[in-house]
Amino acid sequence: MGVPSASPLFLREPEIRRGVELLYFGYSHMTGAIDKTLEKQGLGRAHHRALYFIARQPDMPVSELLRLLNITKQSLGRVLTDLADRNFVESRQGQRDRRQRLLRLTPTGSALETELFEALREKMGAAYAEAGQESVTGFWRVLEGLVPVHLRDRIASLNSGS
Amino acid sequence: MGVPSASPLFLREPEIRRGVELLYFGYSHMTGAIDKTLEKQGLGRAHHRALYFIARQPDMPVSELLRLLNITKQSLGRVLTDLADRNFVESRQGQRDRRQRLLRLTPTGSALETELFEALREKMGAAYAEAGQESVTGFWRVLEGLVPVHLRDRIASLNSGS
């Protein structure tokens, strides 16, 4: 054990840079897919993120959304006010804890989220199909490793919880 | 062929949403890794993106950087002015076309880029190591599929060209 083990080849600089760049451009392109639709509605990406996660987990309390998005109350407040004014999101009082406001989409909001998701599905689905199922598994695994542990549970529960 | 072939299972909504979410959180976390260092320098992420790609392709003309980053001349100009003022980036006249300004990092700029890259390498390397080489290949394949074709060549040439 006196000899330090060499980094595997895929941990060398070019391979890391390739990942960094593909992640940057891939992310940019995915998010770019919804810009036209958002603009038609006069909304921005911040609105979409809120819309998206509320769709994923109806009756999500504000505090949970704050933790997911990792932004301040003020920033989220602006966005939620907009979405409520435009009748995309409504909130009701929590029954277990009446201080909480549980967020959910209105039918209008749900329709918009669906439309936006279709654009994402088109991009992501094409990439999945082009790469194949095995690649998709690897894609998930690497990204999971990039996400801090405490968030992994939260993300997983988006699927099971809804 | 009269029967439409069903979508493969990995193209269904939950699998697409999983990719969308992991890509969002993974990207957030990767970029978050350099925020502290950038703040120490009084720079933002926009500065880092310019720094990064200039490091990747020394003597890159401004127009090429504009195409890569997909922002306006005005936005890039602000960033490049900052970087030049702080002696991180220098430019010289192109010899083939003297209208061009070829950008490269100064030694100081190069040292900063290296420091920032180390933070990225730590995150991305940990994710690679956790997922394994096969997963990394899949990760690349899916992301390549997300990137528009004309950009793929440009990204590929970052590796061969430097």
Next chain:
DNA sequence: GCAGATGGGACACCCATGTTGACGTATTAT
């Protein structure tokens, strides 16, 4: 050699989205 296209820089101005800090109120927990 000149006209038009191109590369680059700069101006003023606006918008979206993030930040901090402070404060208020309802509700829950100790």
Next chain:
DNA sequence: ATAATACGTCAACATGGGTGTCCCATCTGC
């Protein structure tokens, strides 16, 4: 009763995008 929590809201500010306009140097095609 008091402290902590969940939420909302105010003012003020920073960053990093965008637009439109104008300018200069230089290259290219006719």
